[in-house]
Amino acid sequence: MPEILEAEKARELIEARALGREIAGVHAPDAWFLKRGLTPEGAAAALPGRRFTEARRRGKLLLLDTDGDGPTLALHLGMSGRVIIDGEAAGDPLLYAANGDNPAWLRFGVTFVDGGALSLRDPRRLGAAELDPDEERLGVDAFALRLPVLRAHVAASRAPIKAMLMDQARIAGLGNLLTDEVLFRAGIDPVRPANTLSDTEVRALARAISTTLRTLQRRGGSHTGDHMPAREPGGHCPRDGAELLRRTVGGRTTYSCPVHQR
DNA sequence: CCGGATGTTCACCT
DNA sequence: GAGGTGAACATCCG
Numbered sequence: 001m002p003e004i005l006e007a008e009k010a011r012e013l014i015e016a017r018a019l020g021r022e023i024a025g026v027h028a029p030d031a032w033f034l035k036r037g038l039t040p041e042g043a044a045a046a047l048p049g050r051r052f053t054e055a056r057r058r059g060k061l062l063l064l065d066t067d068g069d070g071p072t073l074a075l076h077l078g079m080s081g082r083v084i085i086d087g088e089a090a091g092d093p094l095l096y097a098a099n100g101d102n103p104a105w106l107r108f109g110v111t112f113v114d115g116g117a118l119s120l121r122d123p124r125r126l127g128a129a130e131l132d133p134d135e136e137r138l139g140v141d142a143f144a145l146r147l148p149v150l151r152a153h154v155a156a157s158r159a160p161i162k163a164m165l166m167d168q169a170r171i172a173g174l175g176n177l178l179t180d181e182v183l184f185r186a187g188i189d190p191v192r193p194a195n196t197l198s199d200t201e202v203r204a205l206a207r208a209i210s211t212t213l214r215t216l217q218r219r220g221g222s223h224t225g226d227h228m229p230a231r232e233p234g235g236h237c238p239r240d241g242a243e244l245l246r247r248t249v250g251g252r253t254t255y256s257c258p259v260h261q262r
Numbered sequence: 263c264c265g266g267a268t269g270t271t272c273a274c275c276t
Numbered sequence: 277g278a279g280g281t282g283a284a285c286a287t288c289c290g
Contacts, residue, residue, distance in 0.1 A: 002268060002269080003268055003269090005268095006268075032285085060268095060269075076269080076270080077268095077269085078268095078269055078270075078285090079267070079268060079269050079270090079286095080267090080268085080269095080286090080287080080288095081269095105287095122286095123286070123287055123288075124267090124269095124285075124286050124287055124288085125285065125286050125287085126269060126270075126285060126286075127269085128270085157278085157279095158278075158279080159278080159279060159280090160279095160280095163279080163280090166269095168269090168270085175268055175269070176267095176268060176269085177268055178268085221268090222268055223268070248281090250279095250280090251280080251281070251282085252269095253266075253267085264290105265289105265290095266288105266289090266290095267287100267288090267289090269285105270284105270285095271283100271284090271285100272282105272283085272284085273281105273282090273283085273284105274280105274281085274282090274283105275279100275280080275281080275282105276278105276279090276280080276281105
């Protein structure tokens with residue numbers, strides 16, 4: 001479920017509930033889940049005794065700074081990850097509820113001296129935890145994106161505009177659903193090479209990104225877009241009634257309207 | 263049984 | 277170098 005909006009919810013949960021609490025131990029039962037050289041032993045050596053001082057986010061990557069000269073813990077939610085603190089999730093409806101309390105899905109976590117815990121629950125195991133990540137591998141956070149930066153990225157890429165928008169090294173945070181909604185709102189065909197967009201279209205795109213993020217955040221998440229109900233084979237555009245196209249763009253299933261997205 | 267699912271990374275082509 | 281495709285990861289759902 002996570003794109004930038006869900007990552008932001010998780011960040012807010014961490015900020016509200018996890019800062020300042022002394023870490024007692026690390027739960028890292030799955031070495032594969034740890035990335036960039038991090039080991040269960042390494043995590044167990046680096047985190048206990050520390051406290052999280054700040055919960056940041058860049059795109060979909062959660063960044064938890066620790067006090068003193070401690071490391072920054074980075075958490076990826078992957079496709080099905082969710083942050084749980086003291087047994088309460090970030091507020092999203094439970095996925096895989098039929099087996100929602102399978103303890104094997106708690107891929108990483110820390111326990112606090114006060115008895116609570118922060119966990120990353122990830123049934124599909126596509127998330128990750130690492131220490132001191134290279135934050136610069138990610139481009140500008142989508143919430144902070146401004147027209148001049150978007151304009152530069154658009155001009156520099158011949159990739160389909162959808163692929164360019166989803167490239168986390170350029171703009172961090174937009175995933176498959178948000179990108180389709182953005183292009184739906186901007187009236188732009190997802191397969192258009194980025195550098196063929198007119199400046200008028202780039203301006204519309206910048207507005208659509210901003211509006212989409214704020215509107216869907218208020219509605220409750222990445223899955224609340226206007227085009228979502230039609231996101232199935234044979235679905236019709238809620239704006240003009242045309243049957244939506246279903247294609248693969250940038251490696252992902254893509255729905256778009258052949259009438260108003262040109 | 264099969265295909266597909268909100269993500270990232272990598273091998274392999276063109 | 278840029279960018280596309282398909283696979284892999286693990287699990288559930290229709």
